Amino acid sequence: DTGVSQDPRHKITKRGQNVTFRCDPISEHNRLYWYRQTLGQGPEFLTYFQNEAQLEKSRLLSDRFSAERPKGSFSTLEIQRTEQGDSAMYLCASSSPSSGRGEQYFGPGTRLTVT
């Protein structure tokens, strides 16, 4: 296991469709984060899991967004009824309890284009 993986890497969908992204963290990491990044901006925090518990959600995460981490391993982020404004790079990161202090390891991201 060499790092955080995300699938798919690219997704093109039509407005109104649902999409789901998957993140596999580094195996010994119990914390998992989702971010969204648009062109020219830094990543924006969406939500955070410690094991299977979702501990924090940003107000950016509207009701159309839902994230799960059912067994404390991989996580999914679903967007329902996609809108053009959802077009962005969705990043996943993980960290271990022994790191802390902002040391997170990011995956390559899933680029979503809503047409």
Add this chain to the structure above:
Amino acid sequence: LAKTTQPISMDSYEGQEVNITCSHNNIATNDYITWYQQFPSQGPRFIIQGYKTKVTNEVASLFIPADRKSSTLSLPRVSLSDTAVYYCLVASNRDDKIIFGKGTRLHILP
């Protein structure tokens, strides 16, 4: 989390040392300073982290003065491949939550 301020962009030449300064006037006692690097279409990559004085690793050095209200990321002898966005962040030692700003776009010229 303390807000950070850093230059929007910088240019430098191959072989030069590049210093990017970040201000974090409201840093708290429990906060650490962390820097990330991001290439286009990739996720950010953790570079270095420090609390005070100087930290050095194989990639960069981080200088933090005694008052900790600013920090400087130093990249020795940059190459074209160091062209990227560099983010300065402040994070508590109690958790991993981090807030990204817009970062500094570093452009290395031949």
